[in-house]
Amino acid sequence: HHPIFPPPESESETSWVWTQIKAEARRDAESEPALATHLYSTILSHPSLDRSLSFHLANKLSSSTLLSTLLYDLFLLSFSSDPSLVSSAVADLLAVRHRDPACVSFSHCLLNYKGFLACQAQRVAHRLWLQSRLPMALALHSRIADVFAVDIHPAARIGKGVLFDHATGLVVGETAVIGNNVSILHHVTLGGTGKVGGDRHPKIGDGVLIGAGATVLGNVKIGEGAKIGAGSLVLIDVPPRTTAVGNPARLIGGKERPARHE
Amino acid sequence: HHPIFPPPESESETSWVWTQIKAEARRDAESEPALATHLYSTILSHPSLDRSLSFHLANKLSSSTLLSTLLYDLFLLSFSSDPSLVSSAVADLLAVRHRDPACVSFSHCLLNYKGFLACQAQRVAHRLWLQSRLPMALALHSRIADVFAVDIHPAARIGKGVLFDHATGLVVGETAVIGNNVSILHHVTLGGTGKVGGDRHPKIGDGVLIGAGATVLGNVKIGEGAKIGAGSLVLIDVPPRTTAVGNPARLIGGKERPARHE
Amino acid sequence: HHPIFPPPESESETSWVWTQIKAEARRDAESEPALATHLYSTILSHPSLDRSLSFHLANKLSSSTLLSTLLYDLFLLSFSSDPSLVSSAVADLLAVRHRDPACVSFSHCLLNYKGFLACQAQRVAHRLWLQSRLPMALALHSRIADVFAVDIHPAARIGKGVLFDHATGLVVGETAVIGNNVSILHHVTLGGTGKVGGDRHPKIGDGVLIGAGATVLGNVKIGEGAKIGAGSLVLIDVPPRTTAVGNPARLIGGKERPARHE
Structure with a gap:
């Protein structure tokens, strides 16, 4: 396979x-x-x-x-x-x-x-x-x-080597950026908080994996190789190679000593 | 803009x-x-x-x-x-x-x-x-x-000046009512609990904002100007100008002294 | 009705x-x-x-x-x-x-x-x-x-007497099995965790009810007549006639003495 x-x-x-x-x-x-x-x-x-x-x-x-x-x-x-x-x-x-x-x-x-x-x-x-x-x-x-x-604003920037798996319901806002080698499952939202205009959507680093139904809101930075769990609501930055899960999402291992994978 | x-x-x-x-x-x-x-x-x-x-x-x-x-x-x-x-x-x-x-x-x-x-x-x-x-x-x-x-039952009543933003996956049940000047994001469900028949769906007041992926179930009343956070599961009434977030949703500020916006 | x-x-x-x-x-x-x-x-x-x-x-x-x-x-x-x-x-x-x-x-x-x-x-x-x-x-x-x-892999096995209610956004993976008389609402995912290959998707028993927006991941067993609450994230087996709710889902009544319905 x-x-x-x-x-x-x-x-x-x-x-x-x-x-x-x-x-x-x-x-x-x-x-x-x-x-x-x-x-x-x-x-x-x-x-x-x-x-x-x-x-x-x-x-x-x-x-x-x-x-x-x-x-x-x-x-x-x-x-x-x-x-x-x-x-x-x-x-x-x-x-x-x-x-x-x-x-x-x-x-x-x-x-x-x-x-x-x-x-x-x-x-x-x-x-x-x-x-x-x-x-x-x-x-x-x-x-x-x-x-x-699949609703990706034409202004959004998308890298190479991306996998939008299943894809139904994916919504990506106007000022979002998706890096290279990112994998995003279905029902994922990279949206705004509705509180601000201008640059208001998430920036997704290279190699990030975002699970089904996750909602990432605001101009937050999801670092290289981070993982966002299915069904999470992410309103904060996620450091590189760190996993965020839950609603609202917390970093696994705590904010001070986040678990890192790989 | x-x-x-x-x-x-x-x-x-x-x-x-x-x-x-x-x-x-x-x-x-x-x-x-x-x-x-x-x-x-x-x-x-x-x-x-x-x-x-x-x-x-x-x-x-x-x-x-x-x-x-x-x-x-x-x-x-x-x-x-x-x-x-x-x-x-x-x-x-x-x-x-x-x-x-x-x-x-x-x-x-x-x-x-x-x-x-x-x-x-x-x-x-x-x-x-x-x-x-x-x-x-x-x-x-x-x-x-x-x-x-977009799956809105033809019996549902919808007010004027509504914004169904992105809209993919919106599901609104038969006895739901949506007021005037309501904004609803994508993947929102105004559904039933499956436990009762008859009048079984939410009543959304004027000026309400419902975030992406929120699920509101049952014949509950979302008061005028209330806000429902993205990804919330709402099974209770939400008072006017009050914010509900989380799964299950809680009123911000506590039930007794909910935070009110504007 | x-x-x-x-x-x-x-x-x-x-x-x-x-x-x-x-x-x-x-x-x-x-x-x-x-x-x-x-x-x-x-x-x-x-x-x-x-x-x-x-x-x-x-x-x-x-x-x-x-x-x-x-x-x-x-x-x-x-x-x-x-x-x-x-x-x-x-x-x-x-x-x-x-x-x-x-x-x-x-x-x-x-x-x-x-x-x-x-x-x-x-x-x-x-x-x-x-x-x-x-x-x-x-x-x-x-x-x-x-x-x-509606994205159901052709390899998935589906029983008789099923209701896919509203259905938009339903995603069912390759090795999932759905029993008889199952009811599944919209935006439900029966998916993989992404960590393993082979037999990697949920097995849904007869008479199960899965609420809107629930995400069930991995080769877990949802027992006969179990109920999965709307918006739940289920990563564990759910015993027969037991209700699971929340993100991550817990069995109502606790693991030792789960509440059973009917």
Whole structure:
């Protein structure tokens, strides 16, 4: 379940992952002919990961007034203009495959993980936001929230190698920052306290794990490698490599001598 | 971010808001031509707020067996028969614009806020419920729950000027009542205890604020201007202008001398 | 609200329930002509419950690349090959009608309850999983998670007579088992602790009731007839007919002399 797959040095990581995805899709289409059309249109007919992802996201997020053709162009152009969007997607694919024991293949994640798909679409919305294309960024944000029940403000900054596991109900506010290699379960809120404006949402360090249903409120700092227990309500900073649990959350081991893991 | 915009006395509040919405949509269509078709079909082609809202809700809530044309007629007729539905929508638009720092314009709310859209559709379902048109009210309820992940029973009564912020996962039971100027975050449940039938859900007073993930169960009364903390489990009455936090929730300051805010 | 309706001995339970559903749909189509097309296409045009359910699920779960015709065939074939899928659906219909005071008719549940529909589709996905048709099982799982915001792994085993009330945000992991006559409210997680692989999810006994927003983590055993309070975080076994509440959950009455109900 947790394979190690360093890409051969002669190939880029992206092309290595894309090669795996196509091989998986061919194998699945053979074993399940009823899915062949689906796999052909979403993966096998495309020459590259960015085209496959653009097509799939455009179909998922389109509506009767936001046509899939418009969204397809938007995604394609974003991916080709900013290669870091594609490398972030690849880092996420590797993260999900490594960290989620329920993930059986890269194509499983690419086609079926709403957290993965919402994250890729949000990064495009974030790029539009930075280009001051607010109406388009917010229209995309709205479609992601409707279709995946994942509500990440387009202004929020998200690192690479993130896993939004299950993802339903995830809410991330406008001034939140999520570091690299973060894992966040479903029903998690990175929100504001409602008492202040401006920079008002959590900053999540690299390698943090946030359990299901945790609520982190305010401009608090969750340090590198910290763990937030399921169902916790966190209103305070959490030091690096420290675990916080409970409602309201306390640091395990006490504030003075917090338990550190790893 | 928190503009004050008293409508000029010579115009009604509804027409003033509609004028703003059209001006915003024209500005957005100009700055983002790719959205022009979307903005034209949802806003600019319509002569009034109720027509724009009917069109947008009908498209969002239609399915292969509940056609958008049927829903469009249903919404149009409801809005024209009961002007309080339109004035409630306007009060909600003003509330969202005032209270949510992430809301950038009225048209942003009208087009993109699932909490706003779910609330307008629920008010129409409530009207159908009061007219004993249960099958239609429940079909609409089901579509709102599918499309927005917002599950408000059509019998529930909702006041004016409400903000359902983020809204994903909101569940409101059959005999719940929500007052005017209430703000409710996502993942909030106004539910029953499962121990009694009949009048079994919470009554939320005017101006109450309920934080993300709070669960309020039973026929309890949350007094005017009270605040319920995020992640709280509330099984008791909360006096006016009092804050309740925790699982199970306690009143801050103790039951005898609760802290009162404002 | 809680009618008793033993099917006449001369008829099977399935055909009795189907007769009720058609009578309800005819009555509703007469009282609400605008819904007649919807009711005809989803119920009245079909000769049996499994055909009606297949048609309705296929329409709800189809996408631009997973056609409703393909899903209709898949559901039809599954139901006709495995009659226990149909009898489970009937047991669920009876359970919802008996236990949920907000359910007004069998057809209300069949057409509108996302928890009911997600459960029937998951049982088909589970059958595909057992037949080693993983790509199809996972594609179906993904559509159920997108459309209903209900995320039940296709490997999870679900008994008969279950009620997933409201259902939005329900997450059930790969090795979870849910017994017969279980009632689970919305936002409930039956998840893993993230610390172990393999058999890592909760086992829920017959007749258990799990309140809204409860999180049950790890390979713990929730005994027959136990009750888990809303918003609880359960990391321990709960003995039969015992109530657990709180974050973290404690057994009411203490571990030695837990309060038992009924």
